[in-house]
Amino acid sequence: MPRHTRLYSSLLLLTGTALGAASPAQAEFVKDSKASLELRNFYFNRDFRQDNAPQAKAEEWAQGFLLRYESGFTEGSVGVGVDALGLLGVKLDSSPDRSNTGLLKRDRETGRAQDEYGELGLTAKLRASKSVLKVGTLLPKLPVVQYNDSRLLPQTFQGGHLNSMELAGLTFDAGQLKEVNQRDSSDYEDMTIANGGARGITFRRGTTSDAFNFAGASYKWNDSLTTGYHYGELDEFYKQHYFSAVHLLPLGDKQSFKSDLRFARSTDEGTSNVDNKAFGAMFTYALGGHALGLGYQSMSGDTGFAYINGTDPFLVNYVQIGDFANKDEKSWQARYDYNFASLGIPGLTFMTRYLSGDNVDRGATLSDGKEWERNTDIAYVFQEGALKNFGIKWRNATVRSNFTNDIDENRLILSYVVPLW
Known part of the structure; x- marks a missing residue:
């Protein structure tokens, strides 16, 4: 039997067993359960434009299947449940000289x-009052660690995560991640730090980590203001304190002004030289279907920003390709969004942005690094009829830099989510 057939047979068997075993006392386990299948078709083309590039382009096409199951909880003071995630990626087009797209x-x-490649992830969960503990396969989305879902299949982790909302307005998170499965892999491995570009981060060769500890809280003061503090520690690599604040100011009919402020302090932990202060601010004015944003990001210290390799850094200027988080880099962003629902076309959206960074420390003998990136997204999700929930997205990016790759990139993503129950 092919591997992907075994993968989905196992998941369906697990689901059927849970449903069949549920007694009347576990009615909520079944009643609150839900399952869906996402079909994700992904074409990726990245042209490297600089002279003497080791690879002329990366171009692949693939089909992904993402089967998600979430149970409810058994009744009682402590409820028990289980989640499952079945992932399968199938090659449609590739060749050795065009591989390494991340698909x-x-x-x-x-x-x-x-x-093909795939993964079956299982997560046990316990609920007491308004607190939930999950152990197993995790998809964390916190300021200090955010899983990456920018390709065919998502990055996943193994570990434990406690989420508690016992006090009104306060959300508390804590836990530990032990291993990571990258977005283009089916093998779990120890974690390491992202150190590409001109970050200036060094660490002892061969060092990896099997422990990322995290804890933090966010508090919603009212409908307009939320603040947060989170701590992350990748054993042997770095410690990080992250502060955030988001404020939404209503300005009248269909108008608002949003302020998003972030500051992180990262220091070494064990074998690295990490020393970074990262400040970011994004201000967005919205009027009807229009939104205009201006952002600024600043790196200071002996290195660039620190985060787990493969994850999405929580930075205002982290975009389609770049993160503008190199040593001493200063960058700004101008962004425009439009929702065509204002013109009577719900489901159609448009986004374009331009980012420029400079002052990158490339060493005493080299001039300062400079880079810019331009992104455009156009997306449409069918709202009704036989194609309801079918989405089409085109993503385009251009990058130019004097210290890393020059890139022209296009991504075409077709997605369709089918609720199973």
């Missing part, structure tokens, strides 16, 4: 994209 798993020896 498909590659053979370690030949570099060729494999025909």
